[in-house]
Amino acid sequence: MTSRPVLYSFRRCPYAMRARLAISISRLTVELREVVLRDKPPSMLEASPKGTVPVLVAGDRVIEESDEIMFWALRQSDPENWLQPWRENRPAVEALIVENDGPFKRHLDRYKYPVRYPDENIVAEEQRDAALEILAGWDSLIGRGGWLFGEEVSVADMALLPFVRQYAHVDKDWFDDQPIPAVKDWLERFLASDRFKAIMPKFDQWEEGTDGVAFPA
Numbered sequence: 633m634t635s636r637p638v639l640y641s642f643r644r645c646p647y648a649m650r651a652r653l654a655i656s657i658s659r660l661t662v663e664l665r666e667v668v669l670r671d672k673p674p675s676m677l678e679a680s681p682k683g684t685v686p687v688l689v690a691g692d693r694v695i696e697e698s699d700e701i702m703f704w705a706l707r708q709s710d711p712e713n714w715l716q717p718w719r720e721n722r723p724a725v726e727a728l729i730v731e732n733d734g735p736f737k738r739h740l741d742r743y744k745y746p747v748r749y750p751d752e753n754i755v756a757e758e759q760r761d762a763a764l765e766i767l768a769g770w771d772s773l774i775g776r777g778g779w780l781f782g783e784e785v786s787v788a789d790m791a792l793l794p795f796v797r798q799y800a801h802v803d804k805d806w807f808d809d810q811p812i813p814a815v816k817d818w819l820e821r822f823l824a825s826d827r828f829k830a831i832m833p834k835f836d837q838w839e840e841g842t843d844g845v846a847f848p849a
Contacts, residue, residue: 637662637690637845638702640676643835644667647793649696650688651788652831654702658709662688664847666835673840699729702787717781717788725788728780731766732792739763740795744802759804763799768816775814778821793822802843 639655639662641648655662666846669678679698680687688695688704695701706715716807718725742749770780770792775782780792796819800807808816822828830848838844 636846637688638844639663640667640673640680640685640687640689642667642685643832643836646798647684647830648686649794650791651688651698651701651705652847653713653794653827654705654787655734656830657706657712657714657790657827658847659711660705660709660779662847664835665844669804670838673838675840676804676841678756691739697735697823697846699791702791706787711783713784714787714790717786721781725781725786728770729791732795736763736766737795739766740799743799760802766811767796767799767810767812771814774818778814778818785806789818789822793819797823816847 637660639651641652641664643666648821656701657676665673667673667675667685669685676685676687677683679689679694684696686698686701688701690704693748695704703715737761739762742752742754743756743763746754746756779785780788796815800819810816833849835845
């Protein structure tokens with residue numbers, strides 16, 4: 633199986649989710665190696681010393697950024713045209729991904745895990761509300777056609793949705809009460825979709841020296 637590209641992944645990590653989404657929809661097949669973050673395998677650390685997932689090893693190439701893994705897969709095969717908005721308006725797509733990976737993720741982490749930042753005097757509710765302001769902007773975009781760039785799903789949607797899922801699940805009752813109807817519908821459709829279910833089976837921890845699993849199955 634090692635002749636296939638190898639994806640080091642962690643099931644619940646939103647960065648790894650977005651990588652798996654693109655690989656799954658592209659109909660490529662990789663060898664998935666499920667990682668337990670407190671017990672990172674030496675082969676992953678050798679390929680990527682920074683020790684974060686996802687990591688894709690394709691021959692001599694190592695891709696350490698989740699958005700780059702998405703584009704790696706979709707440039708080879710894009711049956712649902714996820715890259716079409718990117719081709720038509722690359723700066724807008726990239727700006728949304730930067731907003732998600734920068735300020736939105738920063739607020740999300742400090743809302744979900746305030747104890748990790750003892751020197752910052754974090755007020756979780758302030759971080760929650762700052763992230764909500766970003767979601768309100770996305771709500772306006774989604775409200776026009778159901779997705780960030782109109783009536784068809786794109787790479788931008790799939791890059792952002794795993795993080796919105798994580799945000800919503802911190803306090804689902806509170807999230808459900810917020811005035812972002814388009815975002816809530818967008819997230820519900822994603823969570824109910826076959827594309828989401830296809831990337832979320834439970835995987836056993838990969839053991840060094842063994843084969844991973846073919847993904848998608």
